[in-house]
Amino acid sequence: MIELGIKFTLAYLLGSVLGSLIVGWLRGGVDIRNLGSGNAGGTNALRTQGKWFALWVMVVDIGKGIAAVAWIPALDVPGVGIDAAVSRDLILYAVGFGAVLGHVFPVWFGFRGGKGGATAAGLLLYFDPLLAVPVLGAWLAIILVTGFVGLSTMGAAVGAAAFIGLTRLPEQHAFFTFSCLVAALIVYTHRGNIRRMLDRTEPRFRRFQGSK
Numbered sequence: 001m002i003e004l005g006i007k008f009t010l011a012y013l014l015g016s017v018l019g020s021l022i023v024g025w026l027r028g029g030v031d032i033r034n035l036g037s038g039n040a041g042g043t044n045a046l047r048t049q050g051k052w053f054a055l056w057v058m059v060v061d062i063g064k065g066i067a068a069v070a071w072i073p074a075l076d077v078p079g080v081g082i083d084a085a086v087s088r089d090l091i092l093y094a095v096g097f098g099a100v101l102g103h104v105f106p107v108w109f110g111f112r113g114g115k116g117g118a119t120a121a122g123l124l125l126y127f128d129p130l131l132a133v134p135v136l137g138a139w140l141a142i143i144l145v146t147g148f149v150g151l152s153t154m155g156a157a158v159g160a161a162a163f164i165g166l167t168r169l170p171e172q173h174a175f176f177t178f179s180c181l182v183a184a185l186i187v188y189t190h191r192g193n194i195r196r197m198l199d200r201t202e203p204r205f206r207r208f209q210g211s212k
Helices: 002-015 019-026 042-049 051-071 088-104 117-127 129-146 149-168 173-189 191-199
Strands: none
Touching: 002 051, 002 088, 019 042, 019 051, 042 051, 051 088, 051 117, 088 117, 088 173, 117 129, 117 149, 117 173, 129 149, 149 173, 149 191, 173 191
């Protein structure tokens, strides 16, 4: 279990590297947590800094999750090695969840991160590229009908978990558990969006500002 703990921690630390703050630093010290909604994710990056800024934020946030699961699970930690008693699936999906958790609660940035959507989506599609159609389809359908980015992200996450449960069980129970944990975390991080939708104060996609 020491191997699991170390690799989960490494993934969490890597996930704590926020695309918006890295790109903002390169752009002269822009911290989007002080702008717009105050969130460090891609949506607020788009609203406050424009499409190219947001694109690079997405590249970093998606890339770090994929890098974590591609590199960390196979890492031979000095003095620890590979624990044969620990399931490789458990290591893999724990690392993936650690990366998403790091994005939401980044230790490097005062635990004020993004909402996890981009990192989670990148991981789901990396684990199973066939999810691209149902996940992206659900995201687009919801945003086109409602205009709410947060709702579409939650719907895609929950829909992905449901789709995995219907099509991948019982063979891929670890993947299903991972998708459920990710969906629960995504809904939690969007609790403010839920409250604003109920209060009818949540901005819609059509109100996004143009690129800068």
